[in-house]
Amino acid sequence: MSATKTVANRAIKARAKATPDRIQKDIISAKAIIDQKIVDNAIHHVAETEELTIADLPEGDISVPMNMWLDHKAELQARDSLVAVQIAADEFPEDFVEEYAEISHIVLPMVAHIDGRSYSHAFKLRTRFNYDGEIRAIGDVKYDQLGFLTRSGCNAFELPESESLEVALNAFSEMSDVYQPSADGAPLIFSRRRTVH
Amino acid sequence: MYKYDAVDKAIVSDRVEQFRGQVSRHLAGDLSAADLAPLRLRNGLYMQIHAHMLRVSIPYGLVSSEQMRALAQVSRQYDKGYGHFTTRQNIQFNWPELADVPDILKDLSNVEMHAIQTSGNCIRNISSDQYAGVATDEIIDPRPYCEIIRQWSTLHPEFYWLPRKFKIAVTGATEDRAAVKFHDIGLEVVYNDNNEVGFRVYVGGGLGRTPVIGKVIKDFLPREDILSYCEAILRVYNLHGRRDNKYKARIKILVNAMGIDDFRDEVEAEWQHFKDGELKLHDIDFETMQAFFPKPAYEELTSGDDRVAKWRSLDSRFKAWYDNNTVDHVEPGYRIVNVSLKEHGVAPGDATDEQMDAIANIAEKYSFGEIRVTHEQNLVLADIREQDLLEVWKELDQVRLATPNIGSVNDMICCPGLDFCSLANASSISVAKQINEKFDDFEELYDIGEVKLKMSGCMNACGHHHVGHIGILGVDKKGEEWYQLTVGGDASNDAALGTHLGKAIAKDKVGDAIGDILDVYKDLRSDDERLLDTFRRVGIDPFKEKVYSEEA
Ligand code: HEM
Ligand code: SF4
Numbered sequence: 159m160s161a162t163k164t165v166a167n168r169a170i171k172a173r174a175k176a177t178p179d180r181i182q183k184d185i186i187s188a189k190a191i192i193d194q195k196i197v198d199n200a201i202h203h204v205a206e207t208e209e210l211t212i213a214d215l216p217e218g219d220i221s222v223p224m225n226m227w228l229d230h231k232a233e234l235q236a237r238d239s240l241v242a243v244q245i246a247a248d249e250f251p252e253d254f255v256e257e258y259a260e261i262s263h264i265v266l267p268m269v270a271h272i273d274g275r276s277y278s279h280a281f282k283l284r285t286r287f288n289y290d291g292e293i294r295a296i297g298d299v300k301y302d303q304l305g306f307l308t309r310s311g312c313n314a315f316e317l318p319e320s321e322s323l324e325v326a327l328n329a330f331s332e333m334s335d336v337y338q339p340s341a342d343g344a345p346l347i348f349s350r351r352r353t354v355h
Numbered sequence: 356m357y358k359y360d361a362v363d364k365a366i367v368s369d370r371v372e373q374f375r376g377q378v379s380r381h382l383a384g385d386l387s388a389a390d391l392a393p394l395r396l397r398n399g400l401y402m403q404i405h406a407h408m409l410r411v412s413i414p415y416g417l418v419s420s421e422q423m424r425a426l427a428q429v430s431r432q433y434d435k436g437y438g439h440f441t442t443r444q445n446i447q448f449n450w451p452e453l454a455d456v457p458d459i460l461k462d463l464s465n466v467e468m469h470a471i472q473t474s475g476n477c478i479r480n481i482s483s484d485q486y487a488g489v490a491t492d493e494i495i496d497p498r499p500y501c502e503i504i505r506q507w508s509t510l511h512p513e514f515y516w517l518p519r520k521f522k523i524a525v526t527g528a529t530e531d532r533a534a535v536k537f538h539d540i541g542l543e544v545v546y547n548d549n550n551e552v553g554f555r556v557y558v559g560g561g562l563g564r565t566p567v568i569g570k571v572i573k574d575f576l577p578r579e580d581i582l583s584y585c586e587a588i589l590r591v592y593n594l595h596g597r598r599d600n601k602y603k604a605r606i607k608i609l610v611n612a613m614g615i616d617d618f619r620d621e622v623e624a625e626w627q628h629f630k631d632g633e634l635k636l637h638d639i640d641f642e643t644m645q646a647f648f649p650k651p652a653y654e655e656l657t658s659g660d661d662r663v664a665k666w667r668s669l670d671s672r673f674k675a676w677y678d679n680n681t682v683d684h685v686e687p688g689y690r691i692v693n694v695s696l697k698e699h700g701v702a703p704g705d706a707t708d709e710q711m712d713a714i715a716n717i718a719e720k721y722s723f724g725e726i727r728v729t730h731e732q733n734l735v736l737a738d739i740r741e742q743d744l745l746e747v748w749k750e751l752d753q754v755r756l757a758t759p760n761i762g763s764v765n766d767m768i769c770c771p772g773l774d775f776c777s778l779a780n781a782s783s784i785s786v787a788k789q790i791n792e793k794f795d796d797f798e799e800l801y802d803i804g805e806v807k808l809k810m811s812g813c814m815n816a817c818g819h820h821h822v823g824h825i826g827i828l829g830v831d832k833k834g835e836e837w838y839q840l841t842v843g844g845d846a847s848n849d850a851a852l853g854t855h856l857g858k859a860i861a862k863d864k865v866g867d868a869i870g871d872i873l874d875v876y877k878d879l880r881s882d883d884e885r886l887l888d889t890f891r892r893v894g895i896d897p898f899k900e901k902v903y904s905e906e907a
Contacts, residue, residue: 250594272393272476274516278593281513286628302377302394306512325385332373335365337506338582339633340513346582346633347362347506348640 175225179248180206181267185296187316189323191304192292194330196323199316201242203265203296221265224249227257235260242294247275251282258289266312268297280311284341304329311341356417356725357502357647359467366510367464370471374398375457382454397477397515399470400456404777409448409456410473411463415483415501415525416444416728420715423726425466427711433459438711440696440704442768442819443522444482444728445473449775471509476517476604478508478589482524484532485729488648489691489737491683495544495552497527499644500581503636507582514589518596519604521589522561525554534730534846536560536569537822539606540585545575553577558588558618559610560850564814566821567607568850570615572622578641583634587626591618651723651738656688660741675759675797676748681739688741692722694734694751695758695766699791702784703769704732706756713754721747731768731807733761763800764808764869765791768819772812772829773836779812781829781836786810786865793866803873805885809844822846824887825872826853827865836862842872842898843890854895857903871901 183205190199202216206223212230215222221242227234234241242263245251258264264283266276276295283289294314295307300321307315308330317326337347359367377394380386392402399410411426418426426446430438433455434448441447451459460470472479481501488496504523508514514521524538535541541557553575560569576584592606595613610618667674682691694714696704706714718726718736721743727735734756739747751757760766767790770776772783787810794800809823813830820826826841838860841853860868875897876886890898 272516273598274514274593275598277513277516278590281590300390302390306510306515309512322385328376332376333366333369333510335362335369336512337362337366337509338511340511348503348636348643349633350362351360351643352637352639 173225173228174248175223176206176208177246177248179246179269179273180223181244181269181297185267185316187296187319190294190314190316191323191326192294192314194327196327201240201263201265201294203242203244203267206244206246221263224254227261228254231260242292245279247273247279249279251279251287255287258283258287258291261291263292263294263314264289265294265296268295268299268303271298271300271303277307277310280307281341284311301326301329305332309336309340309342309344356419357414357498357644363467363506364464367467367469367471368461370398370469370510371457371460371464374460378453378457393475395453395456396475397472398456398460399473400451400453401474403449403775405775406450407453407456408775409451409459409470410441411446411448411468411470412473412480413445413468413728414505415481415487415498416485416730417487417498418726418728419466420719420724420726422466422468423711423715423718425463425468427708427715429459429462430711431708436709437705437707439702439771440706440728440732440734442704442730442732442817443480444485444730445480446728474520476519476521477515478511478517478521478523480522481505481508482522482533482538482730484526484528485727485735486532486682486691486737487527487727488650489684489686489689490528490530490532491685492529493527493685494529494546495527496645496648497525497533497544498648499641500527500542500554500578501525502644502647503640504581504585507585507634511589514593517589517593518598519601519606521592521606523585529848531847532730534819534822534850536850537562537566537819537846538569540588541569542576542581547575551577554581556584559607559615561605561607562816562819562821563605564602564816565605565607566816566852567611568852569607570610572615572619579636579638580630582636583630583632584622584626586629586634587622591621591625595621653686653689653738654740656686656740656742658687658741660688663741663744666745672752672759673745673748675801676752676757677744679759679763679801680757680761681744684738686738690739690741690744692736692739692744692747692751693729693761694736694756695760696733696756697760697766698755698758699765699795700788702771702774703767703787706734710754710756713750714756717747717750731766733766759797760800762805762807764794764803764806764825764873765800767808767810768823769810770812770818772810776812776817778815779829780831781812781838781862783810783812783818783827783829786827786829786838786862789863789866790869793870803877803886805887806873807844807846807887808869819846820844821852822850823853824885824890825869830859832859838862838865840865840868840872840902842895843887845887854890856895857899860902868902872898875901 185203219240557569773779810827811818822844844853
């Protein structure tokens with residue numbers, strides 16, 4: 159689909175680096191929520207800077223910016239630990255369709271929680287590109303975003319250190335019903351009522 | 356009207372408890388004011404100069420007597436005994452305490468009301484024609500479509516953090532009373548050659564700092580596709596709308612930057628991925644929804660009740676009210692009654708708890724227990740028997756709701772301005788008063804006829820001044836309040852933005868300037884021309900000359 163039309167403000171496709179929509183500092187959290195459970199976390203999320211090179215990557219499980227993945231896929235695949243790949247809010251999932259078979263974990267960095275683009279990214283990854291690996295939201299992700307991020311297709315979260323993960327688990331049961339389909343495959347309310355009538 | 360089922364009830368009450376949790380986490384110090392802000396906004400709660408303001412949703416402006424009483428009770432129990440009906444057919448309370456808001460929302464949920472998505476950068480209340488179902492020019496009742504869109508858009512997980520707020524309006528009549536060309540998405544009913552119902556879809560209209568008339572993105576959208584097509588537009592906007600500057604973040608800016616043709620191509624390409632999927636509606640869905648808006652149990656009557664003619668000849672006040680505030684009804688023997696919330700000296704759109712209760716009672720007694728809110732900050736009783744008009748008028752008059760000024764200069768739309776709003780350059784309510792006082796001769800007002808006067812206290816344009824036949828905009832000149840006038844704006848079918856009259860006018864001269872404009876109109880009009888028609892024929896110059904002549 160992406161080949162059909164170029165959007166006016168999509169000069170971004172020239173694969174800009176280190177934009178304000180990328181994480182500016184590495185993120186390392188001790189815990190994560192995966193599939194609604196609190197677990198220990200080992201992934202070190204590497205920030206994208208202009209100077210970042212493959213030699214700078216730390217040992218162990220990491221996530222790297224998409225640019226790094228595209229430039230150094232072979233070396234990254236040769237590592238014997240987990241390599242997850244970040245798709246920033248200003249990147250477009252349809253530009254990397256060929257990559258998904260080789261990526262087990264996708265990370266969506268949220269620089270500001272009021273920026274809703276990553277919700278559409280998660281939705282497209284799940285429903286259009288049938289991505290069934292982990293989709294993890296990190297950065298400015300808090301309790302009150304977890305419910306909708308889950309419906310849109312994310313299944314893993316890292317929250318800032320100040321947030322209580324135990325409290326945040328409540329987010330998954332706050333709403334007992336929904337009106338519309340999203341990546342969760344919920345039926346449209348009207349199709350449910352159709353079967354009742 | 357629409358009645359909640361178990362799903363609607365669960366969603367609204369879960370939402371109240373969710374917000375109660377957010378407020379208590381905030382009051383306990385676990386949720387910062389900054390983090391609470393976007394959450395409270397999505398529950399209709401703003402911060403204003405003096406206090407919080409709570410905006411409660413009235414979907415497409417339809418409210419029952421029971422709900423109106425609940426609103427009256429909220430204003431009594433938690434506020435200062437009044438509420439403000441808004442241009443997007445909602446109601447606002449200006450003085451609630453934060454800690455009370457979860458209880459207010461709980462009380463409202465008992466009568467199937469909520470404040471979900473009445474502010475914040477998400478899909479807002481769906482607005483529509485205040486005469487839906489009873490208008491003589493109606494092609495199709497828009498309310499079922501509004502309700503379908505309301506449910507789909509409520510708590511949509513993907514479109515909760517848009518670049519900016521998003522407003523959708525639907526009209527089903529020949530005359531557009533819902534201003535669909537000034538909404539982010541406007542839906543106008545049309546039939547195709549096969550007599551199938553669909554919608555002409557406008558996108559990218561809006562007022563505010565950069566007023567834009569919406570552009571046609573699709574000439575005919577089959578009705579079963581309205582949800583998927585809206586979703587495609589929203590997804591393109593969510594991904595491509597600007598987020599770096601909130602004044603350039605509305606969809607109108609994106610549509611203008613891309614051009615409507617490229618924007619359409621992008622939406623169509625997106626739509627192809629899922630247009631025949633789960634979002635496709637079935638005929639039964641429309642039928643089920645239409646059943647919530649049945650024709651009321653009208654009596655078989657004939658129009659032109661003799662008594663009405665007699666009352667009109669006997670009582671000039673009744674006559675004035677009948678002529679100005681009532682409108683033809685599609686059903687013989689019935690009329691639509693407009694209830695003016697523009698009483699002299701009262702902020703336009705405000706109603707007291709006592710007035711709300713009275714309206715609720717009158718609606719119950721005479722109008723099948725339903726009331727509508729109009730985007731011109733008035734109310735409507737849609738189904739009044741002609742034979743009841745005198746009683747209805749008397750009962751409205753007792754609570755000062757029968758001011759016979761609908762459609763006149765005095766029936767102005769006016770934003771809160773300096774009195775409540777921290778962004779205002781100038782006050783609007785006091786200018787409204789000045790105009791009321793200048794034009795207190797109703798005979799003269801009737802002679803002038805329809806003039807839509809709209810006023811905003813700053814360029815955010817909450818008062819829709821761009822589309823007023825006469826528009827007034829408050830501007831700040833070295834700390835003083837001045838007013839810029841426009842003539843010839845129109846929110847309806849021949850949508851147009853007003854033309855600038857000239858340089859700003861001092862506060863105490865606004866009434867005189869309006870007087871000058873109307874004098875020119877009276878001199879130049881031919882036959883049954885309205886001010887707007889005369890302006891379209893003669894242009895701005897004659898008005899300009901007169902208003903600024905004294906200074907020359
Ligand atoms: C705290 C200050 C503000 C107050 C008291 C205020 C009040 C209002 C009111 C009473 C309405 C009527 C509509 C409704 O509520 O349903 C309204 C609508 C509107 N507001 Fe505001 N507002 C404020 C801030 C803003 C800001 C910051 C903007 C834009 C940047 C804005 C833009 C608008 C626009 C364009 C409308 C018209 C809605 C339409 O498209 O029909 N307002 N506002
Ligand atoms: S137009 Fe300006 S002054 Fe009036 S309510 Fe809107 S923001 Fe406030």
